[in-house]
């Protein structure tokens with residue numbers, strides 16, 4: 467069963483992908499489906515014996531360009547539709563034991579190009595409204611495959627959180643005439659919450675951090691998507707992102723779990739709507755320090771109201787110091 | 797651009813793209829190699845390889 471159902475009580479769509487229950491769950495390292503296929507060895511998802519970055523269609527997609535007919539009929543109140551879209555897997559390296567924090571700046575730079583390439587390819591489908599690259603990393607966030615990888619979802623509409631950003635950006639522009647993210651960059655640069663200050667990107671704990679050690683990476687210029695970045699900006703994004711991730715591992719003293727998402731302008735929308743988008747990454751580790759984890763509890767789940775127990779002005783300098791100390795492989 | 801084993805690039809019809817700039821944008825790293833292929837079950841896979849430093 468794979469379909470989307472509309473929740474009229476919250477004005478949002480929920481995707482069902484029950485076939486995903488059958489997908490590979492914590493395989494032994496020897497059975498890793500994201501490792502390269504070694505000559506004479508078992509075939510993995512990736513036929514080559516060596517690769518740098520490989521991106522392929524997810525074998526267990528939540529959203530598919532050829533979605534099955536929904537199991538139930540929709541109603542006027544609760545419409546049901548096929549789960550159209552695309553789901554891709556982005557494998558960062560053929561080294562099973564590496565992480566995005568350990569692969570080095572040059573590989574992160576290659577990832578930026580891969581993201582840009584896939585963004586453009588997926589956005590070329592006129593039925594797609596939003597392209598979301600992300601990485602779920604580590605046991606603490608429920609990851610079932612430890613080989614370093616991310617994913618890209620291409621949705622048939624703009625999902626709730628980016629849609630909310632678009633609304634907030636429109637409201638701010640109507641009120642001030644300016645982009646809210648550009649204003650955030652102007653306010654935060656040089657301040658106490660900055661973690662890594664690049665020439666084209668700024669990484670910092672946002673003043674409103676929902677997770678104690680959340681870091682957002684904002685484009686300094688008003689740019690909506692990765693493909694629009696020039697070489698210098700991509701170089702800088704790789705430099706900043708690699709250092710932020712290495713800084714996490716340095717600060718916590720272990721391989722940090724996190725959720726990382728890339729927010730871009732929506733695609734296949736009117737220019738006015740697209741123009742509101744401002745490229746940024748959000749990185750949310752569940753770690754609170756001292757071995758404790760942050761869970762989404764009552765206030766977050768039912769109130770949509772995050773409670774954070776570390777001040778961003780405290781988390782910022784901690785992560786900044788760690789990022790400066792950290793060794794980032796070339 | 798880098799060819800494998802010093803061979804000239806196959807034509808676009810062979811499913812490879814010797815020049816990725818058009819697909820990744822002007823900002824792609826120099827020498828980037830993008831190779832789209834098809835998996836045995838019909839799914840798409842694309843390999844990205846950094847050019848020489």
Ligand SMILES: [Zn+2]
Pocket residue numbers: 498499500501502561562613
């Ligand atoms: Zn592996």
Ligand SMILES: [Zn+2]
Pocket residue numbers: 645646647648649687688689743744
């Ligand atoms: Zn902006």
